[in-house]
Amino acid sequence: MRRYFINPELRRSTTILLILNVFFMTAVLLNLKMYHYNLKQDYVLTFGAVTERIYRNNPEIAREIIPVITAGADEEEAQKGKHILEQYGLSEKLENELFPYINKSALRENLNIILIFISMLIIFFLLNYIQYGYFYERIRRLNFGAKKIVEGDYDISIGEDREGDFSKLSVSFNSMREIIRNNLNELKKEKQFLVELLSDISHQLKTPLSSMIVYNDILLNKQLSKEQSRNFLISSRNQLYRMNWLIKSILKLARLDARAIEFHMKGQSLNETIKYSIEALEEKIVSAGVQVKFHEEGEIVFYHDRHWLCEALINIVKNCVEHTQRGGKVDVCVMENPIYKRITISDNGEGIGEKDLPNIFKRFYKARTSKSSDSIGIGLALSKSILEAHDGIINVQSKLGAGTTFRITFLKY
Missing domain, CATH: 3.30.565.10 (Histidine kinase-like ATPase, C-terminal domain)
Incomplete structure (x- = not known):
């Protein structure tokens, strides 16, 4: 995992995610705290209304109710009270709308949770868009550079001034560009060398070949003495020797220039x-x-x-x-x-x-x-x-x- 965190983009996105998580956890905790506060407030209002009714009819009983509200009732009293309420149709199965105070707190809580999650989605979407937009922009630059190289423009350079895998990729891309440029230049030189070599061979062989054609025409078409014929044959042989030496020398030079000779040093x-x-x-x-x-x-x-x-x-x-x-x-x-x-x-x-x-x-x-x-x-x-x-x-x-x-x-x- 350590090798991935050499990339500044991953470090940055991880840091942002951690900050956002802390932010949303804080928002959820604050929302819960507010919900508990509202619930307590609704609790006080509800029991306040009940206590007021009892106090109005019997102040002595009202004093006994206060400890039950603050300290809580025992299990037996709670169950008896629950059965009494059920006789009037009040139970956990009743819809929230029939509990006005609780319903109001629940609606507020649900709305807050929805808002928190919508905010999270928007922020994560923006973060995702920015992060991937940044990545794809760099990929597009590499793609553009590759197209330029295919078109023969080798002056394009992908610059990266940060550490990480994208920087390594950029360095490799620039190295590849230089290798391709050098290889193409070498191919052009070899092509030019081949053209010049063929031209040189053609030019250098033209004179001895022309001389040999003339000598052969003379030998075929003219009546010559034995001595004259011998002289022409010697001249032809010399031209052949010269051509042989010339071709060997040119081939040696071509092999040297093409680095095709293995020297035994x-x-x-x-x-x-x-x-x-x-x-x-x-x-x-x-x-x-x-x-x-x-x-x-x-x-x-x-x-x-x-x-x-x-x-x-x-x-x-x-x-x-x-x-x-x-x-x-x-x-x-x-x-x-x-x-x-x-x-x-x-x-x-x-x-x-x-x-x-x-x-x-x-x-x-x-x-x-x-x-x-x-x-x-x-x-x-x-x-x-x-x-x-x-x-x-x-x-x-x-x-x-x-x-x-x-x-x-x-x-x-």
């Missing part, structure tokens, strides 16, 4: 992960004629998924290698302090323009100054998504003709 050497990333690019580094050096300051253990973090680092190092001239260099450094762990990847390549810098992590963005014809602008976007999944922060500084520096920071707290 464990504490392991960050130094080893960086070395694996550089080794995976060894062939490309050699063919590009670029020198890649790894600088480390002791062993650093970091809680991460090696496979996916390697993927992110490979894309960044690969980007640096592709945009650095032959004979250039790429430096990879890792360090740790009490606040964070940081990986720095810098090159002395062509650099990135100031206008392009804010956009390099966008999907399929290609800098105006980029000299790489194979670049499609998905690697850095993929790296950023992977690093953010590891609670990492990536930023870049660059200057045209001077090189680019990527800083990846993992905060400890």
Whole structure:
């Protein structure tokens, strides 16, 4: 029961009911007291009239009657007197109307009781109306808020500044509203993401598909030498490889953005992960004629998924290698302090323009100054998504003709 009395409405209505009960009990007691007073008054008037008649005829007998009225008669005398009255037709069975004094008191008493109960009914009706009106008004507010949410208006708020179950219900309602709003926003984002993804795939596949159609038309409709045919087939194969890599990268990025990838995190050497990333690019580094050096300051253990973090680092190092001239260099450094762990990847390549810098992590963005014809602008976007999944922060500084520096920071707290 105690948990119900946490509600101020129940406490208030209980208090009012107790006050009303006390009030009506007092009214009933006062009415009874008044009834007894009136009955006594009628009693005195009745016996006064009888005594006056007796006194008029025999004063001595009148003196004997007074003690009977005040002290009461014994049982034998009372029964004898009752039989005498019955001989004149007076008994308890006689209607009240034949007892004028008693009838008058009874009518007053009945009228007072009726008035008390009518007053009780009116007050209880008003109390019931006010109390339930208050409840239903709050329910209507909740219903109105629910309709607004269904209509898409999420700015509605049900405010309650009191304790109790209605306040808890209001808090739950507001929480539900926020959850629905957030879920719908997420659905809108996912829908927009799907539209953009399909648009990106369509746009990126259009060029290699067009090239392959042209190559096949040439192979089918033109007389070519064996060497020319071989060159066209090699070009078609390269376009297929490019499409395969593109589709895989887009799907990886889509899974990352949709949080559909389960990372296998464990504490392991960050130094080893960086070395694996550089080794995976060894062939490309050699063919590009670029020198890649790894600088480390002791062993650093970091809680991460090696496979996916390697993927992110490979894309960044690969980007640096592709945009650095032959004979250039790429430096990879890792360090740790009490606040964070940081990986720095810098090159002395062509650099990135100031206008392009804010956009390099966008999907399929290609800098105006980029000299790489194979670049499609998905690697850095993929790296950023992977690093953010590891609670990492990536930023870049660059200057045209001077090189680019990527800083990846993992905060400890």
